[in-house]
Amino acid sequence: MNVRERLEAQEDEILSSYAAKSRDARRKFPMEECQFRTKFQRDRDRILHSKSFRRLKHKTQVYIVSGDHYRTRMTHSLEVSQISRTIARGLRLNEDLAEAIALGHDVGHTPFGHAGEAAMAKLTGHFAHNEQSLRVVEFLERSGKGLNLTFEVKDGIVNHTGPVMPKTLEGRIVRTADRIAYLCHDYDDSLRAGLLQPGDLPKLVYERLGEDTSAMITSMVSDMIVSSMDKDDISLSAEVKEAMDTFRSFMFEHIYHSETLAHERRQAVYVLRALYEWFVEHFEELPAEFVRREERWGRQKIVTDYVAGLTDSYAVQLFNEIFMPPVGFMVH
Numbered sequence: 622m623n624v625r626e627r628l629e630a631q632e633d634e635i636l637s638s639y640a641a642k643s644r645d646a647r648r649k650f651p652m653e654e655c656q657f658r659t660k661f662q663r664d665r666d667r668i669l670h671s672k673s674f675r676r677l678k679h680k681t682q683v684y685i686v687s688g689d690h691y692r693t694r695m696t697h698s699l700e701v702s703q704i705s706r707t708i709a710r711g712l713r714l715n716e717d718l719a720e721a722i723a724l725g726h727d728v729g730h731t732p733f734g735h736a737g738e739a740a741m742a743k744l745t746g747h748f749a750h751n752e753q754s755l756r757v758v759e760f761l762e763r764s765g766k767g768l769n770l771t772f773e774v775k776d777g778i779v780n781h782t783g784p785v786m787p788k789t790l791e792g793r794i795v796r797t798a799d800r801i802a803y804l805c806h807d808y809d810d811s812l813r814a815g816l817l818q819p820g821d822l823p824k825l826v827y828e829r830l831g832e833d834t835s836a837m838i839t840s841m842v843s844d845m846i847v848s849s850m851d852k853d854d855i856s857l858s859a860e861v862k863e864a865m866d867t868f869r870s871f872m873f874e875h876i877y878h879s880e881t882l883a884h885e886r887r888q889a890v891y892v893l894r895a896l897y898e899w900f901v902e903h904f905e906e907l908p909a910e911f912v913r914r915e916e917r918w919g920r921q922k923i924v925t926d927y928v929a930g931l932t933d934s935y936a937v938q939l940f941n942e943i944f945m946p947p948v949g950f951m952v953h
Contacts, residue, residue, distance in 0.1 A: 624657040632659075637713040639853055641789045646771040660771050661717035667768045668721060673728040673757045674698075679932035681734040691810050694727050697802060701726065704798040704842060708855075709791060711846035718791040719798075722777030725770075726795060729753025732933045733889030735877060740890040744897050745925050753929055755779040761926060764910055793855040794845075801841045804868050805834040811876050823871055829864035841865060892940045893928060899943055900924045 622630070629644040636642065643659035655663055668674055677695035692700075702723035709719040730750045731737030741748040755778055758768045777792030779785075787793050811817040819832075830837040844861040857865065876882070900907055901924050904915070914923050931939070 625655055625659055628659050628662075632715065635713065636715060637851070639712075639790050640714040641718050641773050641791055643715065643717065646773050648769050648771055650769050652769065659717060661715060661721050661774065664768070664770045664774045665717060665721035665724060667770065668725040668728070668758065671728065671758075671762050671768065673762060673930065674724065676930065676932050677727065677730070679934050680730060680732055681737075681933050691813070692806050694730055697806065698724055698727050700802045700806060701795065701799050704802055704838065705791075705795050707842055708794045708798060708845050708849075712790070712794075712849055712855075714794065715789075715791050718773055718777070718789065719794050721770075721774045722781065722787075722792055722795045723798065725758055725774065725778045726751070726754060726781040726799060728778075729755070729757045729929065731893070731929045732931050732936045733886075733893065736886040736889040737893055737929075740893040741897075741925065741929055743890075744894060745921065748925065748929070749783065751779050751782050756926070757930075761930075765914065790849075790853070790855055797841075797845060797855060797857070800865065800869065801838060804865070804872060805837045807872060807876060808837075808868075809834045811872075816876060816879070816881055821875075823867050826864050826868045826871070829860055830868070837868075892936055895944060896931075896936060896939060897924060897928050900927060 629642070632640070632642050632644070641661075643661045646660040648660070654660075658666065674695070677698060678693055680694040702720050705719040705723045706716045708714075709716045727750065729752070731741050731748075731753075733740075738748060738750050755775055758770050758775065758778065760767050762768045773789050773792070777787045777789060777795055780787040780792060781796050781799055787796060808817065808822070812819065820827075826837075830840045841857070841861060844858050845855065848858050848861075849855045856862075901920060904920050904924070905912060907923070907927055911923050911927050914926075918926075928936075
C-alpha cells in the first residue's frame with residue numbers, strides 16, 4: 622500500500638458518509654495516479670502552481686488604488702480556503718476538495734474586480750467570472766491543454782455562485798465561505814479606506830455576528846458547522862442567515878455600488894473597453910498562443926480570454942503603451 626492508498630483508506634475510515642471520497646473522483650482524461658497525493662490534493666497543487674492563480678496577486682478585490690494591506694483576489698482566495706477547510710474539518714468532510722475548489726474559484730476573474738466583470742459582460746453580451754474560471758482550468762491553462770481537474774473540483778468552481786448548487790457538500794461549503802470572506806474582509810478594507818466607520822453596519826449585524834471581522838467570521842463559521850452537522854446539506858441558522866443577508870445588502874449599497882468608488886469603476890470600464898475593441902480590430906497583436914486559437918473559438922472569445930486574464934497593473938500598462946504618447950512627446 623503506497624501513501625496515496627493509505628490516505629484514501631483514512632478518508633473511508635474518518636470522513637462522514639456525506640463526504641466526497643478522492644478514490645471515487647474522475648477526470649475527463651485518465652491519468653496515472655500519484656503515489657503520494659490523492660486526486661483532490663493533486664488538483665489543489667495544479668491550481669496553486671498555475672499561471673492564472675499567480676496573476677490573482679495583482680487583481681483587485683474591491684479597491685483599485687490599493688495600499689499594502691488591502692485584499693487582492695489571491696489573498697481573498699487564500700482566506701476562502703482557510704474558512705472552507707475549517708468548516709470541512711468540523712463536519713468531517715473532505716478538506717482537500719474544499720481547498721482545491723476555494724483556490725480555483727476566482728481564477729477567471731477580470732482585472733478591476735466586479736467593475737471589470739460588468740464591463741466584460743456589457744462588451745460581450747455575457748460574461749460571468751465563475752464560468753470563466755471553469756474555462757481557465759478546463760481549456761486555457763498549460764498553453765491550452767487545461768489542468769484536467771476532477772469533475773468534483775470543476776463543479777465546485779463553476780457553481781460557487783449562480784443559480785445551480787454544487788453537487789458536493791464541499792462545494793457548498795466554499796459557496797458560503799466565499800460570501801463570509803468577502804463580506805468580512807471588504808468591510809475591514811472599507812474601514813481602513815475610511816469609507817466606513819465602526820458602528821456603520823445595521824445593528825442586527827453587530828448583535829448577531831459580533832463587533833469586529835474576526836468575531837463575525839467565527840460566528841458564521843461556527844453556525845455553519847452546528848447547523849450542518851450530520852446532515853446532507855450545508856446551511857446556516859435562520860438568525861445568522863438573516864444577519865448575513867442584511868450585511869450583504871448593506872455592502873452592495875454602500876460599498877460595491879457606492880458613488881464614492883464610481884470614478885474608479887468608470888476608469889476600469891474605460892480601460893477594458895479600449896483594450897477589448899483594440900484587440901478585436903488588431904487581433905494579430907495578441908500573443909501568438911492566443912492568435913493560434915482563433916479557428917477553435919473565434920476572435921471575440923479569444924480577445925475576451927486575453928483581456929479578462931490581465932492583471933490590473935498590466936491592463937493599465939498595455940493601455941498606456943497602445944493609447945498614450947511617450948512622455949517626451951511634444952506638439953509643435
